[in-house]
Amino acid sequence: MSVLPIRVLGDPVLREETKPVDEITDELRALVANMFETMYLAKGIGLAAPQVGRTERIAVVDVDGQKFTIINPEIVSSSSKTAKSEEGCLSIPDVYGDVERPMSVKVRALDIDGRDFEIEADELLGRCLQHEIDHLHGKLFLDYMSVLKRRSALNKWAKEKDKYPGFIRHLEDDPSLEHEHPDEEL
Ligand SMILES: [Zn+2]
Numbered sequence: 001m002s003v004l005p006i007r008v009l010g011d012p013v014l015r016e017e018t019k020p021v022d023e024i025t026d027e028l029r030a031l032v033a034n035m036f037e038t039m040y041l042a043k044g045i046g047l048a049a050p051q052v053g054r055t056e057r058i059a060v061v062d063v064d065g066q067k068f069t070i071i072n073p074e075i076v077s078s079s080s081k082t083a084k085s086e087e088g089c090l091s092i093p094d095v096y097g098d099v100e101r102p103m104s105v106k107v108r109a110l111d112i113d114g115r116d117f118e119i120e121a122d123e124l125l126g127r128c129l130q131h132e133i134d135h136l137h138g139k140l141f142l143d144y145m146s147v148l149k150r151r152s153a154l155n156k157w158a159k160e161k162d163k164y165p166g167f168i169r170h171l172e173d174d175p176s177l178e179h180e181h182p183d184e185e186l
Pocket of ligand 1: 088089090091131135186
């Protein structure tokens with residue numbers, strides 16, 4: 001297994017629509033294993049393929065030991081009740097913001113063996129799944145923030161982004177991993 005470089009805000013791959021997976025190959029299994037390893041090293045709870053520069057419709061999550069590989073995931077239903085909570089993103093290090101989302105969702109996906117499954121999730125897992133599925137459609141948590149809050153988040157990012165030349169975050173020498181974050185990053 002190997003740790004993959006993470007693409008940060010500014011890399012166009014983060015805004016691209018992903019392609020549905022039609023065959024689960026050994027190469028894809030290796031990608032998923034590497035995504036888990038990368039996510040754990042980055043102290044994240046979710047990671048989507050575009051964040052490592054890939055265009056397959058795949059994400060991995062691990063929220064308090066609830067671990068899933070979601071391939072071609074779809075949100076089949078979501079609660080009308082919403083909740084607001086602070087989010088961060090491994091592709092926008094050190095930037096956080098409140099995001100309002102449906103409180104619970106039902107997600108249908110394929111697992112790493114190509115089997116259909118469903119997850120009903122609320123709280124942090126529900127939020128994490130929504131955040132990762134957004135990544136698979138080129139959407140970032142910043143897109144949900146008010147104009148003013150997004151502007152202040154982008155000002156913060158303007159001071160951070162020079163740490164990541166070429167929009168690439170190498171976890172091996174990542175300045176933002178030297179201190180513990182109070183927040184969960186997705
Ligand atoms: Zn993210």
